[in-house]
Amino acid sequence: MNDRTDAHDAVRAAVEAYVAAVRAADPEAVRAAFRPDARMWGYLGEELVSAPIEAFCEVVAADSGADRWARGYTYTIRSVEVNGPVAVAVLDESGYQGHDFTNHFSLVREDGEWRIATKTFVRHDAP
Template sequence: MSEQQPVAHDGVRSAVEAYVSAVSAADPAAVRAAFRPDAHMWGYLGAEFVSAPIEAFCEVVAADTDTARWVPSYRYTIRSVEVSGDVAVAVLDEFGYQGHDFTNHFSLVRADGTWRIAGKTFFRHDGA
């Protein structure tokens, strides 16, 4: 592993941590900042398949007016990070996000020295 690899891993982890901070603060502007403007998401909310630009997720975050209900019990784990040059993947497990458990697979890109999420693929575990 090159000396650049640990620095890149730290940058990817920081980008994922920025996402976590943004969603737990219900801050859509911070969510936008964590993602590339052209980012997209795909995944499952129970049986419902979702495919939408990341702005749709920002609307969900903005609509969350009751963070006190779920934030105190919210937990997360960055399960893995893999870096290949200026691209990376990270897996984030969330427990209690808006009352549900999720696994998120993020694709990230480093442009102009900054890691940002380019895509989010997710699965809600509780199926509700």
């Protein structure tokens, strides 16, 4: 493999780690997928959400019914683009907590590890 393919695969693996963490409702694994200073922005219907990623970890921690919704959860990593030590990835989710989302992630590589720096999202099925 070449460096470009390796980087692409590593970014994809970082997004897969995020998916595994939310599917398991594991806030510690979610924290590990993100940089500690990560932020998220997005829309839940008309409501604009802007918060440090810790707020999302709290949502994940409170999601004690993960086994109920996780069975219907599916996802697709629509795209990954790597440019040296930075990358972007688009993740489509269906059935996350009963809703459909598109997530745009910005990732950075630090000390050889890819982590999510920002999460920007939209919920498609909002009323």
